[in-house]
Amino acid sequence: MADEPSSLPALRVTGLRKTFGDFVAVDGVDLEIVPGGSLAVVGESGSGKTTTARMIVGLEEPTAGTVLLGGRAHPGHRASTAERRRFAREVQMVFQDPYASLDRRQKVGDSLAEILALHTDLRGAPLADRVAELLDQVGLDERQGAALPRALSGGQRQRVAIARALAVRPRLLVLDEAVAALDVSVQAQILTLLTDIRRRTEVAYLFITHDLGIVRHVCDDVLVMHRGRVVERGPAETVLTDPEAPYTRRLRDSVPRRGWKPTRRTAQNGSQA
């Protein structure tokens, strides 16, 4: 996309709001990610983090506010396929559930080839080479490329989902709890892979997670959400070591670690989630 000035942010969100009936899921969220940047959105269930992500990728319609990806708004429901295809290069998403993120009847190599054929003129041998290259980029080999999703482990499926998203060379990759369903030792692999990919390509990350503990390993910046609102934002290093908002502090202090003891916040409060 040579015609785009590179100074435009990969993502700019202003005044984002979403209500479901009387319930306010997301309330006035602003955020920005520079090209190649990485922002973690951290929150617990009901914080609005996933709804925010879904509005950013266009799976949910905002009640108010704007989402600009590389300076462009979403093409909308009635947009032509060609328009949506062009927009696909702005943002892609990796979902939480590795078991439902892939078509179970399609070999994983074929699923990458299908997307490449949709977006490029590659056919035949060059197409196969590009598929192999993508698989290699996420640490999978030819044998795994010829397999159906059910033959792969959760971590491997998540690698395929990442490869598929990267196939269109998006400017922004939204990772919605992308490692939450994986085993601890496999989580570390995927986080390392994501770090490598960001170093090699210019893709920016929006990393949605409930897990404050892993934020530092993928993201430079962090934004903490609580009940639909942003309660704190800043460099990951600062927010983790010296949180300002009481909620962030409580969130951090709830993560089990060396020397940690679980504590009751209030002995007489039963109405909290």
Added chain:
Amino acid sequence: MTGSPPLLVVDDLRVDLPTRDGMRRVIHRADLTVPAGTAVALVGESGSGKSMTARAVLRLLPSRARTTGSVRFDGSEVTTLGAAGLRRLRAHDVAMVFQDPRAHINPVRTVGDFLTEALITTRGVRPRAAEAKVTALLREVGIADASRRMRQRPPELSGGLLQRVMITAALAGEPRLLIADEPTTALDVTTQAEVMAIIDEARAERGLAMLFITHDLALAAAVCDRIAVMYAGGVVEELPARHLHERAAHPYTRALLASRPDPAATAEPLRAVPGRPLSAFETGPGCAFAPRCAHAQDLCHTERPSLSPAGEGLAACHFPAADARVTPQPGARSTPHGR
């Protein structure tokens, strides 16, 4: 540990489960001891067999499962218990808290009915007394408006509250051992801290022993006295919780620790182990962790190590990390290598 026998002893447990392709081994060797009043964690990833081990203790495995080995509760063998003895064990001696409380509680009956039913029917407590007892317990686990909650039904309660109801149900039976199978995995992290604190307090007050099943090493170390790490259907290391971070001897335990560095510590790098956790039936003749282990040598691929003393615990490793052995163990293999 002399005098009376430990409350729970699992000795050389093996479990095979029926699948489409015949019997499959899910536990190839589990050894475990829970002394009265102590908390022991069983830590592992998917396929490690940690939940199966817990279920085997209460004989909650599928009906066609095949089990060998011994499970002794308070000195008596569980594996050969008759129906009446098994009922007694489950109703009086051991209580269980599961990961998903919603799946284990009838959604159309009130919380009060659920909590008092077992007391009234199996213990012959008068309804009025049973109600008073569980109301007090609900207050103890931090549910202030207990009498209102008693009239509510499970769908009206949040996950964290429902898990506290399950803990109340477990405590109401006045058990001697609590088996908690990932009780906080489905909860938010702030709720997890709260629920774990409640379990901790209730245990301390009653001298209740606990077998705590989890995938989270740091959480296990925070609430337990000893930790047993399982991998691919076997216990690979057992050690005092306070030694976990400095003196873990097994490469797998260390790898797990390195996969989850302290969130607050600055710039501790993430070290990933290659591969994925295996299930017991997928392992070869050697050490189950050998294919993923950075220190594996020829011996590791051919001979399965058994649990042997390492530091103040046990490790099933041919080449346990050197700094784990504070005093050289006479029988232990010793090979000089770093980490």
Added chain:
Amino acid sequence: MTTYQIAALGRGGARWSRLRRLTRGRGVLVVACAVVAVAVLAALFAPLLAPYDPDAVDPAAVYQGSSAAHWLGTDDTGRDILSRLLYGARPSLLAPAAVTLTAGLGGTVLAVSAAWLGGWYDRLVSALLDIVFGFPGLVLAVVAAAVFGAGLQVAVVTLSLAYLPYIGRVVRSAALRERNLPYVSALRMLGMSGRRICLRHLTPNLLPLVLVQVATSFGYALLDVAAFSFIGLGAQPPTAEWGLMVANGSTGILAGRAEQSLYAGAVIVVFVIACSLLGGGLSRQLLGDDR
């Protein structure tokens, strides 16, 4: 150390029990398949297998019992019952096949399009399916026969409509579930057209379910077609058709000659049971472990 087995298995060992489980699990399916295969072969090769012309009247051989010449006896006009059963397999199988395939195809198209497009179109399709679902097939058939006249074609068209909701409703809810899976969202986000997602991903993934529904409905459709013919709204005499044969034979029952009704009825019952078992077996095989 104690050794024990929770299992109530004997000392048979894993291999033996595996074999037993395999045959036990599939044995029913094998028998059901065999019944259906026999019926299909009978329909295909009726001219070769049938000893007589199914419509050949023989006043000299009315109401005969089983004999070497007529294995299953003859009916009130001396027609060979075995030959009529064999030839009767043709309309008796073809009609429900047409019904279930039409309903399967139409139901799937309606269900997938409704689930994909949503909005007013989905509400309209759902409402129509519900309305049709509310009418018993027989009532529809009576109305249709009153308007268009009696006959197998009318019965097939009416029943195809009546069976639409049985497949459409189930497939629609499955399609809605499928549509909400992340892989569909991912493909959409990757710029794939809705048509391609529906044709290449959604529908193929629903096909096992459609197949199971079609197989399960087939037996019922056969029963309904036979019932139509029985009450005179389906196949017309002198066609050899199982339901019609049951009706036709009923006059003989009073004369102590129940063979025709009995044999035709037995064939229908066996076939319907086989279809039902086949549907159940397919469901376990195809939908049991889809991941």
